[in-house]
Amino acid sequence: MKKILVTGAAGFIGYSLVKQLIAMGDYAIVGLDNINDYYDVNLKYGRLQQLGIDRLAVADGERITSTVSSNFRFIKLDLQARNELNELMEAEQFDIVCNLAAQAGVRYSIDHPFAYVESNLVGYMNLLEAARQCHVKHFVYASSSSVYGLSNSVPYSESQQVDNPISLYAATKKSNELMAHSYSKLYKLPTTGIRFFTVYGPWGRPDMAPFLFMDALVKSKTIKVFNHGNLERDFTYIDDIIHGLVSVISTQPSTHEIPYELYNLGNSSPVKLMDFIGTMEQVTGRIASKEYCDMQPGDVYQTYADMTKFEARYGYKPVVNIQQGLSEMYKWYQSFYAV
Numbered sequence: 001m002k003k004i005l006v007t008g009a010a011g012f013i014g015y016s017l018v019k020q021l022i023a024m025g026d027y028a029i030v031g032l033d034n035i036n037d038y039y040d041v042n043l044k045y046g047r048l049q050q051l052g053i054d055r056l057a058v059a060d061g062e063r064i065t066s067t068v069s070s071n072f073r074f075i076k077l078d079l080q081a082r083n084e085l086n087e088l089m090e091a092e093q094f095d096i097v098c099n100l101a102a103q104a105g106v107r108y109s110i111d112h113p114f115a116y117v118e119s120n121l122v123g124y125m126n127l128l129e130a131a132r133q134c135h136v137k138h139f140v141y142a143s144s145s146s147v148y149g150l151s152n153s154v155p156y157s158e159s160q161q162v163d164n165p166i167s168l169y170a171a172t173k174k175s176n177e178l179m180a181h182s183y184s185k186l187y188k189l190p191t192t193g194i195r196f197f198t199v200y201g202p203w204g205r206p207d208m209a210p211f212l213f214m215d216a217l218v219k220s221k222t223i224k225v226f227n228h229g230n231l232e233r234d235f236t237y238i239d240d241i242i243h244g245l246v247s248v249i250s251t252q253p254s255t256h257e258i259p260y261e262l263y264n265l266g267n268s269s270p271v272k273l274m275d276f277i278g279t280m281e282q283v284t285g286r287i288a289s290k291e292y293c294d295m296q297p298g299d300v301y302q303t304y305a306d307m308t309k310f311e312a313r314y315g316y317k318p319v320v321n322i323q324q325g326l327s328e329m330y331k332w333y334q335s336f337y338a339v
Helices: 012-024 041-050 082-092 113-133 168-187 209-218 238-250 273-284 308-314 322-336
Strands: 002-007 027-033 063-065 072-076 096-099 138-144 191-196 222-225 260-265 289-292
Touching: 002 012, 002 082, 012 027, 012 041, 012 072, 012 238, 027 082, 082 113, 096 113, 096 238, 113 138, 113 168, 138 168, 138 238, 168 191, 168 260, 191 238, 209 222, 209 273, 209 322, 222 273, 238 260, 238 308, 260 308, 273 322
Parallel strands: 002 027, 002 096, 027 072, 096 138, 138 191, 191 260, 222 289
Antiparallel strands: 063 072
């Protein structure tokens, strides 16, 4: 049984990945998260509860074994705590590291820049170096479609130049890719970066548009429609993201001279923002009150993933459409918030 570390395990994608890995039964899993208050911690603890981790048992540095599966243990730990992280990595000797921990949010980075430096650069560096020191066999990490900036060349291909980020968040994600490349080149550490495209679904982040729109619809509040609705997003359902991630984790990493790989993971089918809102109105049976606003700083007009490279390597592409995905998200929303 391979041993894997999943950071950001109380986050949207991290939780969903751990849940799938538990179900597969092929991995001994350790999950890390600092459970910061960037958004509602009750949602994070709710995810952990689903994984068999009791909120009352969570304390800094404590190793908690899941009541759902003895193959999963959780530790509340910040990646900036370098000594504690090094001790954990040395003790556990992980085969695979999947880094999904990060300070998220494009707009938040405008006003809180140091949170991104501390988490996405310092914390990431601590983990990357620990992976090298402990001879991890595969370092998988989350990047973002935001690295493409204002590129008009669509669909976005991994071969495009991404040297003009328009937010600090995007700059930190591009930095992660460069740091991984240097470690692959210098130390032959196999690394694989995944550029995620607008992930949504059950247990999703409450700071992102899909949740904000659904919450506003249910509560009869006004939806802020940026750039007057003239936006397109490659909305990608969480199950498709996890299927793709598991494909990466389960496949032998690159054996090239520089064992560095980088892939898009998105639905490859952009949806106009107004169509997305219209589908959500159909799913919820409610009509949205809309406030049309100008484009937000750091935002982009369109995202669109070219999945050719990922499909060729892993034989997979996302399959869930917006109608299906939003229906599942609404079922979860009604259950979690007792609507």
